[in-house]
Amino acid sequence: MAKPVITLNGLKLVIMLGMLVIILTGIRFAADIIVPFILALFIAVILNPLVQRMERLRLPRVVAITLLISVIVLGMVLLLAYLGTSLNELTRTLPQYRSSLAVPLQQLEPWLQRAGIGVSVEELLKYIDPNAAMSLVTGLLAQLSNAMSAIFLLLLTVVFMLLEVPQLPAKLQPLMSRPAEGMGAIQRAVDSVSRYLVLKTAISIITGLVVWGMLAALGVRFAFIWGLLAFALNYIPNIGSVLAALPPIAQVLVFNGFYDALIVLGGYLLVNLVFGNILEPRVMGRGLGLSTLVVFLSLIFWGWLLGPVGMLLSVPLTIIVKIALEQTEGGRSIALLLSDTGAR
Template structure:
């Protein structure tokens, strides 16, 4: 009898895993449709607290959604336009970088004479081709231009999602076999994801502003670009902030001087320690319920499945998946593997 039960449980787990594979394969094949929808959904999570706040001030929900959507459109258009202008300027200066790098390498030519390296500065400069970076920047400019074209549709989707929020409890009750438990799980998922996204967005904004201010004070070019990069990559757990620091630090060492490069490196370390290692964990705490390993693996998995948007939203997507798996017998075991401790049932 016990052997039969174990076999049944094993079969359920296999079936659950097979269902997940089919679902993920469908998401991968339909990424062009699903990714904008997912992005709109999580943007609605971030904006909904503002709608609730305006509701407490007795602003009608439809008017509150209109005000927030209008403000968001204006902010996105301003930031995207400014970013496109900075990227275009950056692209125009890229061809000059090879000559500047060669000049810097010639300045340290004496180091190559007594070291074991056989490469000369001229040979090293020959390996530096700005065409790759120029191609990358061109693709980013094209991506942002296309995003501007789809911005109106994205915000319309967000607005309709925000208007549908009051009807969500009724719809969940109609779909669930156990309305009370189903709504409790949905509410827990909404609360967890909203809390994470709102706090992470605020921390990312402050991080981006701190980086921009540091670069602007030091007189390093493209401060706005690197500040926006710090803001965006701060959503990526574990490695995002470190990746965002690499380009401006290299730029500072090459074109501003060794001392400026060291100062900027120290500034980035201080910002990342303050926001990434102290403020972020203290505010978010262990409320996510995900192990550190799962957070890192989810970054790779969702990035492969949905591209850059998946990397930015890897943590909230994993939270939703974990909460969705918890109520079922087979899914509960998978949820335990994703969590950072015993689950409360």
């Protein structure tokens, strides 16, 4: 009986897959250390073009970085103070939700019974516990106060990264076997990620401001919180805008009724249509080179590996992986699978 023969290529593939599993497992277990570093790295990528513009105005790099970080710290202090006040008000309001929720449920009960779904409003209200939501918001407030030290360390890391940028090419070139190609790939990755993050940040800020203004004009309470949520979740591709719309629509449904909730839903659909389907594709173009399926799968993968920050940064992280794969002979076929070439 002939024994199976393991080829050299098959053995290499098994070893590489084993190493990949070990590396991914290590990254997941060390996520508490890796995530702040990755977040600081991407913040530095966003801020570096601003620092370079300030340098063109004859400002020393140290002064430019100091001014920029000072403005960011001041803005964050004001933002966190206002956010803390809004969350405190939300905590005081939560006990009203249980009694207010009875009205829309009673209006919905005949519709459900006509559809053959037997639902008792009294039984449903027994399962609604506002204390759980209050505990969640209280936990958020505690994390907000504890986050100040983490934010300080994060910004300090960003400062050192920005100071190190001019020396990086001279340090990286001796480590590469082909410096010209290697530096070209790094520059291409930095340019792609920087362009994506800067444009995405600008569009997210505008989206958050528009949502805040829209909800404030409609008289929706906690409009600032929902605008901030729309800004943050807009970084998450495909599903971020949907997740950002759910809490304010649910709030309006409970406190204001079905028709007001429909108006808010229409406003969110209009914002997502204008910014997500018209403005963002026109501004960003098709320069990312990733297929739609890969963008969605990368959201799941990086979210599993790095948590919420991985979901926020799933697209730039995948761009970096794709460009890195393009530099190796064996990785080019995988990079081709990640690209949107077949869609053109």
